[in-house]
Amino acid sequence: MNGKTQKDISIFDRVEELLNEEESFALVTVVKGPPAGEKMIVFPDQKSGVDFEGSLGNKDLDRVVSRDARGELAAGRSGVRNYGESGEAREETVQVFVESFIQPPQLLIVGAVDFTAALVKIGKVLGYRVIVCDAREIFATTQRFPLADEVIVEWPNKLIEKTGQTFGPRDAVCILTHDAKFDVPAIVSALATDVGYIGVMGSRKTHEDRIKRLQEVGVEKEEMERLRSPIGLDIGSRTPEETAISIVAEIIALRTGRSSTSLSETKGPIHD
């Protein structure tokens, strides 16, 4: 069944509901051509048998646009697309705006240390779903990290093995324990996921020692190139908060592929 929406609830009500439930969906609005303002909500896959709710006022248009919107949603993109009145390609009678709402990226912080609290805070500011994991029950408490979405007492490598398949390019793992007993297995399991960023805290000396330990357990050199270790950008951070900023700046720069140099030292457009 397509295009049915509950009668007594508006599209805006539904958007609010889906946002609160942190569902992934696309809100499609006709912005040009007849019937401007018409809307539909498109789901990533069939949601209890429903592809989309609402209608743009033409069955064929609904079918074509919902299919395309699903593609945009999968890529996490928002933007405009043009169609003919019945969804014809290469026509521009109707312009729609596809707005993708996707689940927030995840930030898994391994190790319940002082730096963790600061990184939780900054991670929340940036809209991450933040998870803290530490095997030590007395440290991994919600009282210490009230802003974290989840605080989990578990061996970090076990948690990553269990939930790692949900990690993608937008997600990040920051390993802050600087204790080889936790670090090494956590790194090994993080490397087995598609997570976009793996940062590991420690001094240069800890880093050298860690590389040796990773070699001992059979991690290849190319795999190690995925690690950001020591973690963060070189901005001279001292406090936990400053360090957290240097870490998230590195996460952003890795995702965008930008240089991490001052804009005053570079040329070209600021936004891609």
Next chain:
Amino acid sequence: MKEIVKDIRRWQKQDKKIAVARVIDLDGSGPRLPGAAMAVTEEGEVAGSVSGGCVEGAVVLEALEVIKNNKRHIVSFGYSDEEAFSVGLTCGGTVHLFIEPLDW
């Protein structure tokens, strides 16, 4: 959108008329991506933002018109160095917004 829902709900409870402006497209460089949203009430109260502050003032005026005429449309703001006081993005891009009454 998410960050303006609460304000919209509060205004709806007060029976205020509301318009929503959303960035739908950018030409060249722009500070906020498609999806950036702003809500404006008939009294000129504002939630959210659609640029780095360059066009918000003009968007409020457009939104008030939309509320008055109950007509939705696309509005574009570009940079113009000939008219020093015209509204536009200082970064040189053009931003396209869809402004509509919240009747949905």
